[in-house]
Amino acid sequence: MRPGDxxxxxxxxxxxxxxxxxxxxxxxxxxxxxxxxxxANELNFLTARTWQTGDPNHLRFGILDLLLVTIYTxxxxxxxxxxxxxxxxxxxxxYAPRRLARPFAYVVDLLAAVPSIIFGLWGILVxxxxxxxxxxxxxxxxxxxxxxxxxNVYPNFQGTIFTAGVVLAVMLLPIITSLSRExxxxxxxxxxxxxxxxxxxxxxxIRTTVLPFGKSGYIGASMLGLGRALGETIALTVILYIPAGxxxxxxxxxxxxTFASQIAANYAEFNNPRSAGAYIASGLVLFVLTFAxxxxxxxxxGERKAD
Amino acid sequence: MTSTLSETERLASxxxxxxxxxxxxxxxxxxxxxVWLSFLIAVAPLVWVLFTVISNGVKRIPYTNWWSQDFGxxxxxxxxxxxxxxxxxxxxxxxxxxxxxxxxxLLVAVYLVEYGRGTRLARITTFMVDILSGVPSIVAALFxxxxxxxxxxxPRSGFAVSLALVLLMIPVVVRSAEEMLRIVPDDLRxxxxxxxxxxxxxxxxxxxxxxxxxxxxxxxxxxxxxxGETAPLLVxxxxxxxxxxxxxxxxxxxxxxxxxxxxxxxxxxxGSVGFxxxxxxxLTLVLIIALINLIATVVSRMVAPxxx
Numbered sequence: 327m328r329p330g331d332x333x334x335x336x337x338x339x340x341x342x343x344x345x346x347x348x349x350x351x352x353x354x355x356x357x358x359x360x361x362x363x364x365x366a367n368e369l370n371f372l373t374a375r376t377w378q379t380g381d382p383n384h385l386r387f388g389i390l391d392l393l394l395v396t397i398y399t400x401x402x403x404x405x406x407x408x409x410x411x412x413x414x415x416x417x418x419x420x421y422a423p424r425r426l427a428r429p430f431a432y433v434v435d436l437l438a439a440v441p442s443i444i445f446g447l448w449g450i451l452v453x454x455x456x457x458x459x460x461x462x463x464x465x466x467x468x469x470x471x472x473x474x475x476x477x478n479v480y481p482n483f484q485g486t487i488f489t490a491g492v493v494l495a496v497m498l499l500p501i502i503t504s505l506s507r508e509x510x511x512x513x514x515x516x517x518x519x520x521x522x523x524x525x526x527x528x529x530x531x532i533r534t535t536v537l538p539f540g541k542s543g544y545i546g547a548s549m550l551g552l553g554r555a556l557g558e559t560i561a562l563t564v565i566l567y568i569p570a571g572x573x574x575x576x577x578x579x580x581x582x583x584t585f586a587s588q589i590a591a592n593y594a595e596f597n598n599p600r601s602a603g604a605y606i607a608s609g610l611v612l613f614v615l616t617f618a619x620x621x622x623x624x625x626x627x628g629e630r631k632a633d
Numbered sequence: 634m635t636s637t638l639s640e641t642e643r644l645a646s647x648x649x650x651x652x653x654x655x656x657x658x659x660x661x662x663x664x665x666x667x668v669w670l671s672f673l674i675a676v677a678p679l680v681w682v683l684f685t686v687i688s689n690g691v692k693r694i695p696y697t698n699w700w701s702q703d704f705g706x707x708x709x710x711x712x713x714x715x716x717x718x719x720x721x722x723x724x725x726x727x728x729x730x731x732x733x734x735x736x737x738x739l740l741v742a743v744y745l746v747e748y749g750r751g752t753r754l755a756r757i758t759t760f761m762v763d764i765l766s767g768v769p770s771i772v773a774a775l776f777x778x779x780x781x782x783x784x785x786x787x788p789r790s791g792f793a794v795s796l797a798l799v800l801l802m803i804p805v806v807v808r809s810a811e812e813m814l815r816i817v818p819d820d821l822r823x824x825x826x827x828x829x830x831x832x833x834x835x836x837x838x839x840x841x842x843x844x845x846x847x848x849x850x851x852x853x854x855x856x857x858x859x860x861g862e863t864a865p866l867l868v869x870x871x872x873x874x875x876x877x878x879x880x881x882x883x884x885x886x887x888x889x890x891x892x893x894x895x896x897x898x899x900x901x902x903x904g905s906v907g908f909x910x911x912x913x914x915x916l917t918l919v920l921i922i923a924l925i926n927l928i929a930t931v932v933s934r935m936v937a938p939x940x941x
Contacts, residue, residue, distance in 0.1 A: 334833035335748050341740035342749060342758040345803065349761050352772065352800075355779040413671025421668050430672070437679050439854075439922065441861025443889045444915050448682045451901060451908075496678045503675070527657055529664035550767065557769020559864035560889070564896060586771045586864065593867040599783055609775040613768070620767035624760070 349617075356610040363603025371607065375573045377588065382600035389585070389608050391574045395487065396584035396612070398576070399562065400555035402491030403498055408548050410495070411502035415544070418503070419510040420532055431507065438500035446564030449493035450485065454565070457492060458483035465579060477579030478572040485567025488578040493565060494555050502544075502551040505627070509543030510536050542626055549623030553616045559586035585612035683919075690916025692909050699913065703886075705875035709899055710906050716914055718876040722791060722887035723921065725880050727860045729795035730802055735852055737799075738806030739841075745807070746814040747836055766804035773800040774865035782869075789870050791877075791885040797865035802855045809851025813844040846933035853929030857922040863889035888918040 327335075364371055366385045374388020418431050461483040468474040479486055517535040526534065567581035568591065574582050583591065585608050595601040653661075693699050696715075703718035741758065749755030777797040781787050817840050825835040841848075866887060872894040873884035886894075892914045899907025 328831050328833075330833045331831050334836070338740045338744035338748055339754070341737055342744040342754060344737070345741050345765065345807070346754075346758055346761045348800065349764055349768075351780075352768065352776045355776055355784070356772075359779040359783055410671045410674050413668045414675050417668045417672040421665065422672075433679065434672075434675055437675065439857065440679070440682055441863070441889060441915075441918060441922075443861070443863045443892055444682065444686060444918070447892065447896065447911060447915065448685050451903075452681070452685050453678075496675075499675050525653075527653060527661035529661040530657065532664070553767045557767075557771065559769065559771040560867075560893070564893075586769055589771050589775070590864050590867050596778065596868060602778065602783070606775050606779060609772050613772045616767055616769055616772070617764060620764055623767075624763050 352613065353610075356606055356613060359599075359603055360607035360610050361603075363600055364607050366600060367604070377604075379592075379595055379601045379604040382598050385600060385604055387604045387608075389611055392583060392585050392588055392608060393611070394574050395566075395580075395582040396556055396586075396615075398574075399487050399490050399494060399566075399584055400552055402487065402578070403494035403555045404548060404552050406492060406495035407498040407502055407551060411499055411506060411548075411551075412544065414499065414503045415506035415510055416532060416536070418507050419513075420528070420536065431504075434500050434503055436500075437496065438504075442497065442558065442561045443564065445493055445497055446561035449489060449561060450565045453493060454484040454489045457489055461486065461488050461579060472576055473578050475575075475577045475579065477577035477581070478569045478575060479567050479581040480579055482567060482581075483579060485565060485581055486579050487566070487582065490562050490565045491578070493561060494558060497558065497561065498551040498555055501554055502547045505547035505550065506540060506544045509540040509547070509627075513539045542629065546623045546626030549619055549626065553619040553623060556584075556619060557586055557612060557616050558584075559590050562587040563590040585609065585615075686912060686915045686919055689903075689909070689912030690919075693913030694916055694920075699917075703874060703876045704910075712906055712909075716888065716891060716910075716917055718874065719886040719888045719891040719914060720917065720921070721876060721878065722885045722890070723860055723918070725878070726791050726795050726798065726885075726887055727856055729792060729880060730798040730859055731852065731856050733795065734799045734802040734806055734855075738803045739810055739848070741803070741807045742810035742814055743836060743841075745811050747832070747840070762804045762807045765800065766808070768800065769864075770797070770801055770862050771864040771868070773797045774868040776800070777865070778868050788882055789884075790882055791870055791880040791887075793869040794865050794885075794887075795880070797869055798859040798862060801862060802859045805855035805858065806852055809855070810844070810848045813847035813851065814840060816847075817843045842936075843938055846935075846937035849936065850929045850933045853925050857925045860922065860925075861889060861918060863893060866890040867893065888914045888921075892918075 363385060368384060368386045369376060369388050371388055373390055374386070375391045376386055376388060378384075378386040414434060418427055418434070422430050464474045465476060465483070469476065477486060513536045517539070518531055521531040521535050562584050563586075566583060566587055568583050569581045574580055589605045589609055592605065595605070698713065699715040700720070701717055702715035704714040705718070707714035741762070745755050745758060749758065774797045777793055777800075781793045781796060782789060787793070821839055821843060822835055825839045826832070830838075866889060870890070871884035872890050873886050877883050877885045879885075892911050895907045895910045895914075899905065899910070901908055
């Protein structure tokens with residue numbers, strides 16, 4: 327091999343190895359930094375609901391509330407976003423006039439280009455006041471169901487998990503849509519034409535060919551959307567109101583903090599390594615969580631591609 | 634006579650599925666309505682967000698001092714001043730991030746397409762790039778904090794932010810460059826080898842230039858995305874209302890950080906100074922992102938391979 331080739335090959339391979347190593351490095355550095363704070367923690371890290379890290383000599387922190395709020399908000403967003411994304415993906419692949427399908431897809435992708443802080447500020451300053459009457463109505467009429475009950479930020483219906491979930495759902499639409507669209511587009515034409523030849527309506531064609539073909543891809547795409555929701559930081563920091571001294575109680579009208587929003591909201595405490603360690607420990611849990619969800623999503627989509 | 638003629642014109646048997654039962658028709662109509670509706674549901678917030686940003690943002694940005702001054706000399710609730718300090722920070726941090734992640738990302742893409750095809754390491758790399766693209770920005774920020782600030786003992790700075798953004802930008806650059814390199818026809822490579830050109834030179838002179846236009850637009854999209862990131866800014870650099878050109882020391886503002894700072898310190902009453910500043914900064918950010926995309930389109934058209 328010529329020297330130029332050897333150098334170039336090693337250089338590119340090195341870059342590949344570096345990227346592989348990055349994920350490991352992230353894990354290692356977070357663990358190393360989290361250990362001192364975890365050792366000094368006076369509460370159980372996994373089951374406690376308090377978060378008092380202001381005094382580095384008396385660290386009292388647990389992630390249970392963060393974990394619950396993170397998952398609750400993300401699942402709410404996913405439940406809203408999944409059917410709408412499915413509809414958009416079907417619209418773009420099966421319903422939109424062919425000449426317009428591309429520009430329409432571009433419009434949906436534009437949603438992904440809006441910086442998340444803009445979504446956050448729009449969410450709390452503009453959208454939340456419009457959404458509050460709906461939350462209030464649900465609370466008044468269906469309040470006996472715990473999830474619509476008066477939460478811990480009552481009577482404020484704005485900085486709640488409900489608002490956060492709806493805004494987050496909007497942010498997930500482009501991700502789930504673009505991945506599902508790719509899968510739906512690859513539905514074998516022969517199957518579609520076969521269904522049409524049998525006299526199926528357009529909806530029946532979709533139900534019998536497109537959906538079964540794209541199902542796993544759509545589920546994989548939703549998992550990746552969930553991964554994104556779990557890690558979304560600034561939009562939730564801006565929207566979610568953190569009620570002092572109150573814990574999460576399964577109501578959509580609760581406030582609270584997710585892993586990411588808790589870290590971002592308390593950046594001031596990063597002035598001493600002990601307190602920072604507590605946040606790094608919670609960041610580590612978030613890392614593991616998103617890693618697992620992305621892993622699952624990717625392997626579902628990967629299987630699809632291998633066919 | 635006329636009756637026999639119509640007899641011959643009639644089909645032997647009517648089409649079997651001429652009639653669709655009302656139930657099936659209704660289901661089909663319902664599905665059509667729902668699918669159209671979901672598209673409109675997606676477009677509505679986009680239009681609403683853009684309308685909010687533009688209608689509230691235009692109050693500040695037409696004035697020259699918005700583009701030529703910082704907030705250092707005005708009080709936090711005083712009308713006036715500009716976002717120059719934040720624009721400088723956004724551009725510097727984004728540029729530094731691109732300087733690091735573009736070569737790195739391109740090397741990885743070249744490895745995946747040219748050298749690693751089908752190998753185990755290439756599969757692992759592709760997989761890790763996918764995983765990296767799912768790492769939340771706040772986790773990237775914590776990693777750089779643990780590495781740069783705690784372990785190496787270096788100060789919080791705009792450069793630390795750039796490093797965190799690199800983690801977010803690399804996977805996007807790799808994926809888009811990989812895609813572009815893959816569609817370069819093998820005939821081109823083989824023709825070059827046949828002339829005795831070494832592989833590395835073939836890649837540098839033939840493959841990369843052919844794919845360049847697509848790679849550039851991918852890079853610009855990635856850059857636009859990281860410029861709007863906020864989470865790493867909170868952990869890795871402090872806000873300053875004064876212009877700071879130095880990427881390596883002291884606090885440095887950027888547009889998202891400016892917005893977050895105004896939100897945290899100022900009244901958010903519509904029409905108040907803080908409110909106007911936030912949407913002014915938001916519109917500036919959107920304009921910068923749009924401008925970068927426009928440049929990307931123009932440049933990639935210019936370097937695109939000529940078609941006969």
